[in-house]
């Protein structure tokens with residue numbers, strides 16, 4: 001398919017109406033002429049990839065014209081294709097509705113060279129639209145990549161600050177990936193969840209050291225400050241735009257402390273209201289927290305930790321995920337042994 005394809009839609013069965021236009025356009029352009037009653041009209045943008053769709057003057061006075069035009073506009077969607085009226089004289093433009101529906105008009109009853117020139121201008125405008133769209137896409141992509149790099153750097157900073165937990169973020173994010181795989185996420189989604197889970201506690205960067213590293217139990221006001229790491233983390237990510245990775249990351253940040261029975265924070269979401277990524281992260285996060293040394297506790301044995309998951313299945317955790325976690329425990333164990341904390 002040519003990127004400079006032109007479609008001319010016309011009404012008349014009489015070739016004489018369309019012949020003069022044909023003789024000019026056929027010289028330098030890849031042009032298709034379609035009668036508006038033909039079946040092709042309905043599948044216009046599936047069959048062709050036009051830069052210009054032109055409605056011939058003989059169509060303007062038919063009953064179907066506005067409907068035809070509106071339908072074409074809808075089929076065009078966000079393409080860079082331009083909608084042009086080919087008119088014999090300016091009197092064809094008396095209907096003001098036409099001005100809103102089309103991008104421009106060309107008077108076809110002019111010397112062929114001038115007509116040709118006007119068509120080329122429209123084609124150039126269409127090409128410029130494509131270039132602009134590509135530039136916008138590339139710039140959006142660059143901003144996304146920069147955002148992700150920035151947030152990855154902040155995640156690393158949060159990891160350094162929270163250094164008493166050693167390889168927690170690394171193990172926990174791998175546990176998430178393994179669990180996501182077990183419950184049916186595809187390879188691409190597994191990688192996304194692994195990267196996103198690394199950011200789950202990014203908000204801890206703003207928690208004062210005396211609270212974050214307190215060896216004993218936190219009092220009520222300290223606990224409130226500790227819980228704020230969820231809100232702060234979401235604020236650090238800010239507007240995630242259309243980045244899938246950051247959308248998942250924000251979902252995990254906001255929901256990894258929710259509980260299946262609705263008694264978690266920050267929103268007290270219940271059951272399937274909690275995003276699946278957050279439910280996965282909750283199991284992985286708690287398993288790692290319990291099996292490793294923390295300022296306030298010793299490391300629990302694996303069997304003891306698995307028993308904790310089972311005991312809290314249906315209250316703290318999604319029962320299906322607990323079951324799945326246990327079902328892929330040999331892989332979980334491999335990660336646990338591979339990234340042991342140096343104490």
Ligand SMILES: [Fe+2]
Pocket residue numbers: 200201229256257
């Ligand atoms: Fe957290």
Ligand SMILES: [Fe+2]
Pocket residue numbers: 168172200201285
């Ligand atoms: Fe964590």
